[in-house]
Amino acid sequence: MSNLNQDQRNALYIGVTTILLCITVAYQSFFVGIPYLTKKIAEIIPLSMVKSLDDISLESLDNDILYPSNINVKRQQELIQIFQDLVNKHSEAEREYTLIFRSWNNTANALALPYGTIILSDNLVEIAENNHQIIAVLLHEIAHVEQNHGIKDLISSSLLMVSISFALGDISTIGDLLAQGAILGIETKYSRDIEIQSDSFSANILLTEYGDTTSLPEILTLISQQSELPETGNNWLNSHPNLESRINNIKVQTKKVFELR
């Protein structure tokens, strides 16, 4: 530093400060600014639009990857009754909840659409060892609807895309790839946070209603075992947190509720 003249020192301060501020602004924008704006924008989206999105998504899924369910009607009705009870007890959002069953290419999965349509795959119903495990999944999906995750996800993706394009401007192919990588990384981080929030919601209700959260890790483990995708330790590009993180989060939630009691 002592070898530098005044001009060089000033340039150094400007450079260091600029880098520091750019990193801070980017970090805070992506992890504080965009989630805040997302929440505010999601609050003003009209319900009619949310319903349309729900209908269009279901139609598209039915055309592409979902097939009519093979679960017998009696079992479907039993689960719909359980679902309605859960909704009556735990739903506060202005949504019309519907539970539907679909065959999903041997995938054990469940999906919540923004207006309250929840899809359970045949495989998930089949691999569940008891109704408690299905209740855990349904609560997780109800949490997605209650906390408006579908709409928030859509808004945050759009905001992220606009912000990165705005910040980087007209970029080269390599820059474009890097930007897309950054978008993917940040989006999946948002998505993992959403999953953890929904697990927490489900765990809290399971604990309050049934005094035990084990059905949630149990069904998550069964889904993970059934999945063809390998469970990896590095999950920064996964839309869902890895099984271990989710189970740990459920344990933490359970501990918290016990401590509060």
Added chain:
Amino acid sequence: MNINELKIEEERLRADISKLSLVDKKLYYQIEQQLIKDPDTYAVLNWFLPAGIHHFYLGKSIRGLINVVLMLLGLFTLDSYGVLIIIGILLIELPQLFKSQSIVFEYNNNVMKTALKKVQNKSPYV
């Protein structure tokens, strides 16, 4: 000082510089060239982020550092009172963007005065 007063001051200084000998003039311009600042660069640094880096450009490191620390504090506390801090910095710093021409003009006049004094004190030819 407003821009007209600064222009008059600059003309007066230029008149003094013109009275220097050729050798002193050369020396004077060598010093001036190193220290003179560009108002547009100052404005761009001010506009870029209201964080005080334009103060570093004019060598006001302490003022720049205070601004940067406040700005970072504001950014890290965005979810509580951070927005107020950033608005506060904006309110203080933004007028300087509009006055950037006269601020740098005044700075450059002071540079000219200092350079002239240095040359005059060194030179036996004045």
